[in-house]
Amino acid sequence: MHTVPDEDWGWLTVTTELAARRLLGCELERDLDDGERLRVRIVETEAYDQHDEASHAFGGLTPRNAPMFGPAGHLYVYTMHGHHCCNIVTGRVGHGQGALIRAVEPLEGEAIMQRRRGGRHGAQLTNGPGKLCQALDITLALNAHDLTHSPLRVIVRPALPEHHIAVSTRVGITKAAAARRRFLVRDSPYVSRPP
């Protein structure tokens, strides 16, 4: 495990669709306040950008969505119906973009996630954007956090072969609902719902 140099993050600054695809198979490493370490593999993402009516960034910069207009590789956290959801910011500074993390696969610290999730287990631990934030203790305290550093890091893994990636429409939106900007690891049991 090494810190990813800035020059290796170039792919995050291209289109948010490409970044959302490229994040599949990458990992998130979370150091909890009590010193425990959690690690998960990203298996489902959705792409959003400022030209997209479904995006929080549509309509321009506000105090809430400001991290989406900041540097790629930082985190954007928001609350929705009493839950937290998180995006990995993509694109260049000044362009509102991000990849929503919709589902992850537990790799390390599963028992701790289970405790944080009220005793649920298996895919139910992390197969939804609110669920994974609860499992990983991702709250507004981590909003705009730089993901090259503890307590939350992205570990870049080799890009998945194209045939391992499924594409579908995004979940739970009403605007721009036809756009196919949801990306999933094909046949993973840890996705939020089949494509």
Added chain:
DNA sequence: CCAGTGATGTCCT
């Protein structure tokens, strides 16, 4: 100021 909305999850019937 207030009501309505939304990239959700859980519990209830």
Added chain:
DNA sequence: GGACATCACTGGT
């Protein structure tokens, strides 16, 4: 399949 928790933002009064 429906109620509801809970909050930033929007649009209307």
